Amino acid sequence: MAKVVIARQQYSYAVKFEGWAPGDREAKTKHIKIEADSDFLARNQVVATEGGSSAAVAQMMLIVRDVASGRMFMNEPLPVDALFGSGEFPYHIPLGGRLWYLSQLIEVVCYPSPGFVGEVPAFELVFNGEKLFLGGDYVPE
Amino acid sequence: MSQNDRVITAEEAMGAYVLVPDTVTQDTFSYGVTFRNIPAGGAASGNISVQADSDFLIHNQVQYCGGASDSARVIPNVTVVLTDTGSGRKLMSEALPVDAIFGSAKLPYILPLPKYLFARSVLQVEVVNNSSAVIPVLHLAFNGVKVFNKSNNN
Numbered sequence: 483m484a485k486v487v488i489a490r491q492q493y494s495y496a497v498k499f500e501g502w503a504p505g506d507r508e509a510k511t512k513h514i515k516i517e518a519d520s521d522f523l524a525r526n527q528v529v530a531t532e533g534g535s536s537a538a539v540a541q542m543m544l545i546v547r548d549v550a551s552g553r554m555f556m557n558e559p560l561p562v563d564a565l566f567g568s569g570e571f572p573y574h575i576p577l578g579g580r581l582w583y584l585s586q587l588i589e590v591v592c593y594p595s596p597g598f599v600g601e602v603p604a605f606e607l608v609f610n611g612e613k614l615f616l617g618g619d620y621v622p623e
Numbered sequence: 624m625s626q627n628d629r630v631i632t633a634e635e636a637m638g639a640y641v642l643v644p645d646t647v648t649q650d651t652f653s654y655g656v657t658f659r660n661i662p663a664g665g666a667a668s669g670n671i672s673v674q675a676d677s678d679f680l681i682h683n684q685v686q687y688c689g690g691a692s693d694s695a696r697v698i699p700n701v702t703v704v705l706t707d708t709g710s711g712r713k714l715m716s717e718a719l720p721v722d723a724i725f726g727s728a729k730l731p732y733i734l735p736l737p738k739y740l741f742a743r744s745v746l747q748v749e750v751v752n753n754s755s756a757v758i759p760v761l762h763l764a765f766n767g768v769k770v771f772n773k774s775n776n777n
Contacts, residue, residue, distance in 0.1 A: 527728070537690050556653040556764075557674065561687040564728055564764040565653065571729035576682035577768050580651040596659075597759060 489615040494608055495522065497590050501534070502602035509593035513549070516586045520613040525579040527609055529566035534603025541595040542602060549587040555580075561595065566607060579611055652769045654679065656748050661701070661758040670708075671746040671765060681738040682767040686725035688758065698722045699761060700754040706747040707740070714738065718751060725763060737767065 497512040516522050531539045540563035547554040556565075567573040582588065594602060656669040673679050689697040702718035703725075715724075726732040740746060746765070752758050 537695055540687070541689065555651065556655060557671075558655045558657070560653060560655045560764050561762050563687045564655070564685045564762060565766070567727075567729035573728035573731065575651055576766055577649070577651070577680075595760065 486617060487614050488617040491520075491613040491615070493522065493613045494610045495524075496606050496608040498606045499592050499604060501604040502594055504601045505599050507594050507599075509591055511589060511591045514588040514590065514609070516582045516584055516588070517613075518585045520615045521584050522582045522609075522611055523579045523614055524575060524582060524609040524611040526572035526574045526611070527566045527607070528569055528572045529562055530569070530606045530608060532604045532606070534601065538598070538600055538602045539605045541598050542592050542605075543595050544593075544607075545589075545591045547589050547591075549589050559593075562592075562605075562607070572610065581614075647771045647773060649680075649771065650677075650769045651767070652679065653764050653766045654746075655762060655764045658750055658761040658763075659759065661750065661752040661761060663752060663755050663757055666749065666751045668747065668749045669763075671740075671748065673740045673742055673744045673746070674769075675743050677769040677771045678742050679740045679765075680768045680770055681734060681740065681765045683731035683733045684725045685727055685731045685764045685766065686721055687727070687762040687764075688760065696727065699758050700752070701758065701761065702751045702753060703763075704749045706749070708745040708747050709741065718749075721750070721761075721763075731766065739770075 495514050495516070497514055499510055499512065502508070502510075529539060540561065542562045543559040544562055544565075545554060545556065545559050565573055590607060654671045654673070656671055658667045658669060661667050686699075688699045699721060701721045703721050704718045705714040706712070707714065724732050748763060750761065
């Protein structure tokens with residue numbers, strides 16, 4: 483039997499990286515914990531830079547994966563600029579979005595692109611979408 | 624066409640149900656390929672190896688070569704050829720400028736008809752640097768959906 487979506491709510495999950503000093507190439511890991519009250523359908527992705535050079539943020543490499551299964555959402559690290567847009571022009575996730583289940587733990591790893599030695603300002607990766615509140619059972623006829 | 628002919632719409636192709644009736648589930652995914660230090664006037668080749676666990680439906684394509692804002696964005700003077708090595712079929716009649724078929728996350732190039740790649744297949748990406756300077760790095764990303772079918776479990 484399948485669960486029925488009884489309510490939907492606009493919501494955003496975000497993860498903030500505090501920035502890198504010049505010459506700092508350490509990879510930093512952050513986690514997104516999907517709240518236990520609902521699933522989350524991520525529809526678009528946005529990066530917001532807190533001052534500083536947006537070009538420095540755009541070249542940052544990232545990996546996103548599901549901690550429980552270890553499954554990555556890309557075959558190799560990709561630049562932020564390839565997967566995250568702006569509020570004006572967000573990156574729309576193909577075919578409606580990506581579904582993350584309640585209590586799922588998502589890991590985001592970021593590091594400067596090889597060869598980049600400049601300063602990277604703090605930035606926030608935002609996943610905009612909707613909470614899907616489930617309840618009841620769908621019993622097909 | 625007769626009334627019995629069935630037109631496959633883009634939406635159906637994206638859902639892959641017409642192409643592969645035994646689809647179990649789908650999940651968004653991105654395949655990337657990186658080229659480093661492409662010499663001036665030189666060529667480079669890379670492969671997208673579709674993982675064995677699922678087929679892949681390409682929805683949009685993006686490239687990144689430096690810069691960030693719309694005014695500072697670097698559009699490399701590069702031409703690209705995509706070849707589905709399984710069939711040997713090229714996806715274009717001739718090498719095309721990368722800016723013609725690759726966008727950015729803000730404005731990605733959305734394929735007119737999503738390209739379906741079977742599991743274990745290889746998409747060859749050949750690029751030629753037509754500028755007079757070395758291109759330090761070029762990232763190409765193919766964003767889409769993994770299609771898990773019953774046959775992928777064999």
